[in-house]
Amino acid sequence: MQNLPGVSAAIPNDKPSKAPSNGAALRLVTIDSLDGRTQAAREARQLRSAIIRDLTGGDDETALSALKLALVDAVAIATVMINDGNVRWLKGEPISLSEITTLSNARRRDAQLLGLERVARDITDLDSYLASKVITV
Structure with missing residues (x-):
């Protein structure tokens, strides 16, 4: 996508070369590896x-499977890219509507796999919890 920052419209047809000749390992980039300055x-x-809060009712990402976490990342990244394209269009900049539509459709499918409903957080107060544990003899 030529109009979105950091995205190239060119898709190389060549197979990637072997590992770098200097012995360095290929490093994959994830959301967690970003320094967060942008x-x-x-x-x-x-x-x-x-x-993650919507899916788990809290901040516990360990409650999600590895595949669901990967889908969360995909939805988050696609959403940021779509939002960027939409704002650029509103500013009058040229964008590729077909690319935004493709991203939107992919995001929708990933979001459907995650589930679109929010999980409610348990907010039982301490008094109610203790009252439910009282044993009568």
Whole structure:
């Protein structure tokens, strides 16, 4: 996507070369590996946290499977990219509507796999909890 920052419209057809000749291992980049200085990185992280809260009723990402966490990342990143494209269009900048539509459709499918309903957090107060544990003899 030529109009979105950090995204190239060119998709190389060549197979990737072997590991770097200097012996360094290939390093994959994830949301967690971003230093967070860019607005896009901050927005993706904030959205990722919000989606996890919606799915778990809290901040416990260990309650989600590895695949669900990968879907959360995909939805968060796609959303940030879509939002960027939408704002650029509102500013009058040229964008590719087909690319935004493709991203939107992919995000929708991933979001459906995660579930679109929010999980309520248990907010039982301490007095109610203790009262439910009282044993009468």
